[in-house]
Amino acid sequence: MGSSVDGLSSGLNTTSMITQMMQVEAAPQTKLKTKVETAQNVITSYQTVNAKLKATKSAADSLGSLGSWRALKTTSSSSSVTATAAGGLAGMTGSVKFDVSSVARSQTTVLKVADTTAEGTFPTSIMVQPGSWSTDGNGVEQFTAVGDPVEVTIPEPRKADSLTSAMNSATDANGVSLGIRAYTVTTSGSEGVVQFAGMKSGSANGFQIAGLENSGTGGTGPESTSAKDAVLTMNPGTAAEYKVTSATNTFSALMPGVTISVSKQETGVTIDAASDSKAISDKVQALVDAANAALSEIKTQTAYDPDTRTGSPLTGDFTVRQMNQAVLSLISGGLSYDKSVTANNTPTTETVNFGSLNQLGISLSRDGQLSFDSTAFAKAYADDPGKIQEAGMAFGSQVRALSDKQSITVTNVITGRKNEIDSLNEQIDNWDVRLSLRKEALQRQYAALETSLGTLKNQSSWLSGQLAGL
Incomplete structure (x- = not known):
């Protein structure tokens, strides 16, 4: 119902009154919308943190991989x-x-031609025999046929271009290209050469052409440079x-x-x-950079400005702040790890207390950021590459496990928040229906009021007229 009843009898702005009343009625829905907006901002912040955690996990996974240490x-x-x-x-x-x-090369066969434009220069067909090249004990090259020869028909007017076109489109009995590209090169005037080039190098990719023995300049035939292996x-x-x-x-x-x-x-x-110790060092640096990026993002998303008394979307969020502490504790607490060993032919596990990560060139600064000394790492790796590799891989595995656990936690929180938003949006939709019905009720109520006032006004006017007539 959308009819206007403004001031028909009362002179009141009933549309404005209804609008103001509906704003009061919609206050609970407005609060729900605010909650949705806040939850969406929180999700965005969680997703940003999660992206940094996943980047840290990827860098840690690379450092913990044996392949990285075999650069x-x-x-x-x-x-x-x-x-x-x-x-x-x-x-x-x-x-x-x-x-x-x-060195390897592909076969090249050249036929010198007195006139590349002359018609009827070549036979109606030629035979192409695939095969391989080898060299005997005296250094003489030999060709060995492999498979069946392929007949190539040369269409009229049987000039150089007819020959090259036929060769380029020729296929064997299975419809497979012969692997030969033919083209004409003009050397002087109408003189030139027809060149056949193998598309693959290697002695196994040779060929011979029969039928062109007397088709060249002065009755000459084609000359070949054999295919060779490196x-x-x-x-x-x-x-x-x-x-x-x-x-x-x-x-x-x-x-x-x-x-x-x-x-x-x-x-x-x-x-x-x-x-390549430099490539390995770069992997450590990449992990340090990724971890610092994650720590910085957590700090940004949980920051609080006391001057303006404003917080960030995740200010006070225990889950995220705990992640920060977990990373810092992993660095400051030193490195220890388990490794598999065999004692008396029996597999077992022993704990290695590697100690401070300074031995890997990794340290923790006063501002809560990691730093990496590549020179210290290079020296330690040169002194004992086996020890540093084992410790570096263990450290990468531990950071990967921590980042993975944290990422899963954040993902679960995001999922929970999204479910919360879905529930809030459902309530908001229900309020839309409720408010629409309430607005229609108010419009009917005020319309009825105006109608009643109009009736009373008409009666008043009639009575006034009757009294005036007396």
């Missing part, structure tokens, strides 16, 4: 040979020496000499966790892989 750095004695350390669990330190006896001669000149081949110029299984790439023939190449 490698590599050096090469040759500018034409690069070594890239992948590290990880498979990574191992070590050194290898080798000769680059050959070959490394390991430990050259020693009793431990052996060869390693690759269809590409990359060797990924030569050293654990190291990938080696070659670009030219060379002798006496040495690759060294050593533990």
